Amino acid sequence: MTEISIVTVEEQPLLAARTSATFTEVPAKFLPLMERVGAFVRDHGVEGAGQNVWFYREVSGGRMEVDVGVQVPASTGAADGLVRSATPAGRCAHAVLYGDYSEIPGVHQAIHQWCAEQKLVLAGPCWELYGDWHDDPAKRRTDMYHLLA
Numbered sequence: 001m002t003e004i005s006i007v008t009v010e011e012q013p014l015l016a017a018r019t020s021a022t023f024t025e026v027p028a029k030f031l032p033l034m035e036r037v038g039a040f041v042r043d044h045g046v047e048g049a050g051q052n053v054w055f056y057r058e059v060s061g062g063r064m065e066v067d068v069g070v071q072v073p074a075s076t077g078a079a080d081g082l083v084r085s086a087t088p089a090g091r092c093a094h095a096v097l098y099g100d101y102s103e104i105p106g107v108h109q110a111i112h113q114w115c116a117e118q119k120l121v122l123a124g125p126c127w128e129l130y131g132d133w134h135d136d137p138a139k140r141r142t143d144m145y146h147l148l149a
Contacts, residue, residue: 002097002107002110003095003096004093004094004095004110004111004114005093005095006091006092006094006148007091007092007094008090008091009087009090009145010089011086011087011088011089012053012071012086012087013071013072013074013084013085013086014067014072014086014087015037015049015069015070015072015076015078015082015083015084015085016037016053016067016068016070016083016084016085017033017068017069017083018065018067018085019033019065019066019068020063020064020065020066021063021064022062023062023064023105026064027101030054030066030068033068034068036080036082037052037068037070038052038070040080041070041072044079048072049070049071049072051070051071051130051131052070052129053067053069053070053071053127053129053130054067054068054128054130055067055069055085055125055127056126056127057085057125058124058125059124059126067085069082069085087125087145088147090147090148091147092145092146092147093114093115093120093122093146093148094143094145094146095107095110095143095144096141096142096143097140097141097142098138098140099138099140100137101137101142104128104142104144107142108144108146111126111144120148121148122146122147122149123146123149124147125146125147126145126147127144127145128142128143129142129144129145130142131143
C-alpha cells in the first residue's frame with residue numbers, strides 16, 4: 001500500500017530538455033534527454049545541481065508535455081537547446097516509492113484514486129523527483145508530486 005499525504009512545496013527551478021511523448025514512449029524517449037542534461041551540467045560545471053526531475057507540465061489524451069531535467073539554482077542559464085523551467089509551488093498530493101521504476105505508473109494511479117476518495121481536485125501538473133541511483137531497486141527512491149487545485 002502506497003502512503004499518500006498532502007505537502008506544501010516551493011517552486012524548484014530546473015534546467016531541462018522539453019519534449020512531447022506518449023505513455024508508451026516512456027522511458028525510452030526520456031533517458032537520452034536525461035543524459036543530455038546531465039552532460040551539460042557536468043561539462044559546464046553547474047554548481048548546486050540537484051536531483052533529476054521529470055516534470056509533466058500537461059497530460060491530455062494519452063500525450064504528455066514534459067520537461068526532463070535536473071534541479072538547478074535559479075541563476076543557472078540555459079543553452080544547447082535546453083530550457084529553464086520550474087516545478088510549481090503549492091499544495092501537492094505526495095507519495096514515495098522505494099522500488100523499481102516500473103512501479104511508478106501504479107503509484108501515480110494510486111495518487112489519482114486517493115485524491116478522488118478525499119475529494120481533492122488535481123490541477124494537472126505532476127512530477128517525479130529521482131533519488132540517487134542504486135543497483136538494488138529496493139533502495140531507489142522516487143518522490144511523486146501531483147499539484148492540487
